[in-house]
Amino acid sequence: MEKENRSRQVLSRIATNDQHGENSPYFHGWYAYERNRFHPTQNPQGVVQMGLAENQLCFDLVEKWIKENPNASICTREGANKFKEIAIFQDYHGLKEFTHAVAKFMEKVRGNRVTFDPDRIVMSGGATGANETIIFCLADPGDAFLVPSPYYPAFGRDLRWRTGVQIAPVDCHSSNGFRLTRAAVEVAYKKAQESNINVKGLILTNPSNPLGTTLDMETLKSLVAFVTEENIHLICDEIYSATVFSSQRFISVAEVIQELEHCNRDLIHIIYSLSKDLGFPGFRVGIVYSYNDIVVSSARKMSSFGLVSSQTQHFLTSLLSDEEFVDNFLSESKKRLAKRHHDFTTGLEQVGISCLKGSNSGLFFWMDLGPLLKEQTFEAELKLWRVIVDDVRLNVSPGSSFHGLEPGWFRVCFANVDDQTAEVALERIRTFVLDNGKKGDEGR
Amino acid sequence: MAAQFRDQDQLLSKMATGNGHGEDSPYFDGWKAYDKDPYHPTKRPNGVIQMGLAENQLCFDLIQEWLMKNPEASICTPDGVENFNGRALFQDYHGLPEFREAIAKFMGKVRGGRVKFNPDRIVMSGGATGASETMAFCLAEPGDAFLVPTPYYAGYDRDLRWRTGVQLVHVVCESCNNFKITKSALEAAYENAKEDNIRVKGLLITNPSNPLGNILDRETLKGIVSFINEKNIHLVCDEIYAATVSTNQPNFISVSEVIEEDIECNRDLIHIIYSLSKDMGFPGFRVGIVYSYNDAVVNCARKMSSFGLVSTQTQHLIASMLSDDEFVDRFLAKSKERIETRRKVFIQGLARAGISCLDGNAGLFVWMDLRILLKDRSFEAEMELWKVIINEVKLNVSPGSSFHCLEPGWFRVCFANMDHNTMEVALSRIKTFMHQIKDQNREVKELAKKTCRQNSLKLSLSRRRVDDFLMSQISMSPHSPIPQSPLVPART
Numbered sequence A: 001m002e003k004e005n006r007s008r009q010v011l012s013r014i015a016t017n018d019q020h021g022e023n024s025p026y027f028h029g030w031y032a033y034e035r036n037r038f039h040p041t042q043n044p045q046g047v048v049q050m051g052l053a054e055n056q057l058c059f060d061l062v063e064k065w066i067k068e069n070p071n072a073s074i075c076t077r078e079g080a081n082k083f084k085e086i087a088i089f090q091d092y093h094g095l096k097e098f099t100h101a102v103a104k105f106m107e108k109v110r111g112n113r114v115t116f117d118p119d120r121i122v123m124s125g126g127a128t129g130a131n132e133t134i135i136f137c138l139a140d141p142g143d144a145f146l147v148p149s150p151y152y153p154a155f156g157r158d159l160r161w162r163t164g165v166q167i168a169p170v171d172c173h174s175s176n177g178f179r180l181t182r183a184a185v186e187v188a189y190k191k192a193q194e195s196n197i198n199v200k201g202l203i204l205t206n207p208s209n210p211l212g213t214t215l216d217m218e219t220l221k222s223l224v225a226f227v228t229e230e231n232i233h234l235i236c237d238e239i240y241s242a243t244v245f246s247s248q249r250f251i252s253v254a255e256v257i258q259e260l261e262h263c264n265r266d267l268i269h270i271i272y273s274l275s276k277d278l279g280f281p282g283f284r285v286g287i288v289y290s291y292n293d294i295v296v297s298s299a300r301k302m303s304s305f306g307l308v309s310s311q312t313q314h315f316l317t318s319l320l321s322d323e324e325f326v327d328n329f330l331s332e333s334k335k336r337l338a339k340r341h342h343d344f345t346t347g348l349e350q351v352g353i354s355c356l357k358g359s360n361s362g363l364f365f366w367m368d369l370g371p372l373l374k375e376q377t378f379e380a381e382l383k384l385w386r387v388i389v390d391d392v393r394l395n396v397s398p399g400s401s402f403h404g405l406e407p408g409w410f411r412v413c414f415a416n417v418d419d420q421t422a423e424v425a426l427e428r429i430r431t432f433v434l435d436n437g438k439k440g441d442e443g444r
Numbered sequence B: 001m002a003a004q005f006r007d008q009d010q011l012l013s014k015m016a017t018g019n020g021h022g023e024d025s026p027y028f029d030g031w032k033a034y035d036k037d038p039y040h041p042t043k044r045p046n047g048v049i050q051m052g053l054a055e056n057q058l059c060f061d062l063i064q065e066w067l068m069k070n071p072e073a074s075i076c077t078p079d080g081v082e083n084f085n086g087r088a089l090f091q092d093y094h095g096l097p098e099f100r101e102a103i104a105k106f107m108g109k110v111r112g113g114r115v116k117f118n119p120d121r122i123v124m125s126g127g128a129t130g131a132s133e134t135m136a137f138c139l140a141e142p143g144d145a146f147l148v149p150t151p152y153y154a155g156y157d158r159d160l161r162w163r164t165g166v167q168l169v170h171v172v173c174e175s176c177n178n179f180k181i182t183k184s185a186l187e188a189a190y191e192n193a194k195e196d197n198i199r200v201k202g203l204l205i206t207n208p209s210n211p212l213g214n215i216l217d218r219e220t221l222k223g224i225v226s227f228i229n230e231k232n233i234h235l236v237c238d239e240i241y242a243a244t245v246s247t248n249q250p251n252f253i254s255v256s257e258v259i260e261e262d263i264e265c266n267r268d269l270i271h272i273i274y275s276l277s278k279d280m281g282f283p284g285f286r287v288g289i290v291y292s293y294n295d296a297v298v299n300c301a302r303k304m305s306s307f308g309l310v311s312t313q314t315q316h317l318i319a320s321m322l323s324d325d326e327f328v329d330r331f332l333a334k335s336k337e338r339i340e341t342r343r344k345v346f347i348q349g350l351a352r353a354g355i356s357c358l359d360g361n362a363g364l365f366v367w368m369d370l371r372i373l374l375k376d377r378s379f380e381a382e383m384e385l386w387k388v389i390i391n392e393v394k395l396n397v398s399p400g401s402s403f404h405c406l407e408p409g410w411f412r413v414c415f416a417n418m419d420h421n422t423m424e425v426a427l428s429r430i431k432t433f434m435h436q437i438k439d440q441n442r443e444v445k446e447l448a449k450k451t452c453r454q455n456s457l458k459l460s461l462s463r464r465r466v467d468d469f470l471m472s473q474i475s476m477s478p479h480s481p482i483p484q485s486p487l488v489p490a491r492t
Helices: A001-011 A027-035 A061-069 A080-087 A095-111 A125-139 A153-158 A182-193 A217-230 A253-259 A295-305 A310-321 A325-349 A378-392 A421-437 B028-036 B061-070 B081-090 B099-110 B127-139 B156-161 B181-196 B219-229 B255-261 B295-307 B312-325 B324-352 B379-392 B420-450 B460-471
Strands: A122-125 A144-149 A166-171 A200-203 A233-237 A266-274 A285-290 A364-368 A409-413 B122-128 B145-149 B167-170 B200-205 B234-238 B271-276 B287-292 B365-369 B410-414
Touching: A027 A378, A061 A325, A061 B081, A080 A253, A080 A310, A080 B061, A080 B219, A095 A122, A095 A285, A095 A310, A095 A325, A095 B081, A095 B420, A122 A125, A122 A295, A125 A153, A125 A233, A125 A266, A125 A285, A125 A295, A125 B295, A144 A153, A144 A182, A153 A166, A166 A182, A182 A200, A200 A217, A217 A253, A217 A364, A253 A266, A266 A295, A285 A295, A285 B156, A285 B379, A295 B127, A310 A325, A310 B312, A325 A364, A325 A421, A378 A421, B028 B379, B081 B312, B099 B122, B099 B287, B099 B312, B099 B324, B122 B127, B122 B295, B127 B156, B127 B200, B127 B234, B127 B287, B127 B295, B145 B156, B167 B181, B181 B219, B200 B219, B219 B234, B219 B255, B234 B287, B255 B271, B287 B295, B324 B365, B324 B420
Parallel strands: A144 A166, A144 A200, A200 A233, A233 A266, B145 B167, B145 B200, B200 B234, B234 B271
Antiparallel strands: A122 A285, A266 A285, A364 A409, B122 B287, B271 B287, B365 B410
């Protein structure tokens, strides 16, 4: 014990504090899943993983493409002559063809309504690395960023842990469908200023995690106007941009600034990744795209700490340069996500469970189990959550883990399981709801 | 509401607008010269030869041969594509178990099987660059310092300091004793820091050394381990050149071996940085490793690895390759042999041109002694000489000052990032250059004889030294007054 204390004393504060966020109660769900994983035949009573925002619906398309394109790999007979050149390439600008391919892909995802400059594409260690890097570039320790809640739990680590920057939440309420408003941002901004907190910017996740909704043009314009007036940064995490599956199209901040005459582009930055849109989280392809030249330059130097493997850059260049494949992939992916979303939400509606209206994107839906809570408190939410994990055997994510203000909401991922498993999961929720009826308050 | 736009300085972080990245240095002139006019044997035979890149390009034939025989090593071949889905989704920061096991085994083999590494202590990072930064984040607070022996890899200034706020305090190593890391130098550096109220959290050594191209002997390594235990500070050993050590004596001794023998050592203070960039020649794959004997550090570094994990596509390939014992044994043997041969030929070529290098049997470069060519014992003279080497001899070598060497006149020259013919071209250019200097000095000498009353300031020192040197073995000169390092306050 003494040795342990002595050992902890010689490490940094960063190493010994809890800001990495992993000592949280939510890991109970993970452990439950790890101990008892669902399998349709081998373990049909196991826990179904619905806490992972992964996109597993289109691997068949990718696998087919790989078989037809052996040049994409530096390990095939067809591609091995490039092995050496790729293996020694460590230039932090990235392979030229790679940045071009990523820029083009980002354009396609936005219906070619905007153009992206490949020279502004900067690599990072996944979106995790991208978020941390942009904060290192824009803020000093002690500064803060406004973040609309509910928000992605790991922002706590990515934005704050090693940077020393704070999060100032912007409250969003179910009363207006958790829609973000300029007014709410202004309230949070003022509150921070009154506490002598130096706000350096606003971070939007659009499409939203965990809500599964997108921002409309009017709201986006008002937020761009706000940051321009206050001279603070706007970071748009658009990593779910290609998961928009409804007819209501995705509007990127890139489109908004094209239309606005009076906007300071030096304040605008986009975070991107291939983890959600393509389903490649393991490949660690994070992107920082900034309209600010100094930020591009600085982020690029920082990218040395988390470059994309040149082997992966080479593969993705090939994949993303195949326009026919990309067009087909994007449209198929939308269709499959839409169907899965529809199946779950209508299936739940039939037993009286509603999901956030207007959800049109993401790999999850925001489910309202408020009617099932014994009382409208987070303790009750956590209790209900444990029942869902341990008895219903579904690892969903409780709203409190997303720093939401209102108990009773749960994020449920639907794109990381096959059709059969999805059916099993849906059936389990329906059964649970029907067995338990509606407890506590009358409706919402 | 602010109507005006603030300066970028206020708009961005201090980190973004400062110079901590270290790239605004004059040393980039060499790179620029190379980029403008890169050597090519037929297209640009008078171009600049790149000798500033410590890369290992000597064994790709072996890799390619292995790839053809092992298609399942890739998730993009027909044989391997069934793994694509699983790998593409896998983002667990523990890494693929097969990957960690293969790396641990490889590290053991590189050390001749004399130590075993625990796969559960293998933590990924964004290359060695990411590994170094992670170590600083885990072990030190902003304002704390790491001791680092000079000369050292210039990238440490960025990796250890930029985003962490940690400082580097130099441990002065001198040519008079072959840049050995002495106890007194360590003590002096530690005391200097203490006097400046700088808290020292650790010592960072690179073994085998970049830029010296040599290895630490057992006595020195043991002395270092004693020193850090005594001061209760960390020891971070960057061993990324471990497999570039020739098979001739002396053998590479890793800190992992030394601590096996030293029961008094507090293992919580011992950490190793590794990578596949040098030993395998894969800098593009970004395979950095943090290996710590301290459980809390393993834990913390692993959480931090989320900021720079190795692509699972690459983890899969490396796991396959490095699990093949027969291939690894053959690769390591051949690689050492080829590096050693290249090193020998290069050193002999330099010797024929009248240039000596620091004795060493490791690394992908030599530490070349050009002190005799300096106009005077100053860094200005070193820079002048360097510019001549780049612009006239057309070789991008790295001046010692870029490694914080405290004595002017040393240059690091890489030899493993080119084919044999290119190396021969480089050697012949060096030989020609040295002869030109000799001829120039002879002409000047004759001119001086004719006009013997004329006082030629430029003649004396360098000319005599070149003649003396060319005719006899070089003898190390007594150490020159050490110019002030910008990182440590003035000392007398």
